[in-house]
Amino acid sequence: MGSFNNVCAISNMIINPGDEVILFFIQEDARDRGFACYPQDRWAIMNFPIEARYADYNSYTIDDTQPNYIEFLTQLKENLVPLPM
Secondary structure: OOOOOEEOOOOEEEEEOOHHHHHHHHOEEOOOOOOOOOOOOEEEOOOOOOOEOOOOOOEEEEOOOOOOHHHHHHHHHHHHOOOOO
């Protein structure tokens, strides 16, 4: 199958396996403004930056003792909406 590099959504730079990266997770902005001219009209960053390392195949290695990562998991658990089965 082979591996593949990734591209940073902000800088457009190539990310190779083993490169250090900063992850930002986004969430849909629930406010209805009636228009969407820019990406930030519909999406917002939901956490502080999380340091990680690109591990290939679009996966990342994260140190799970980072305060920002722990806070991200807390926010995720608080805001997660279960879907009916």
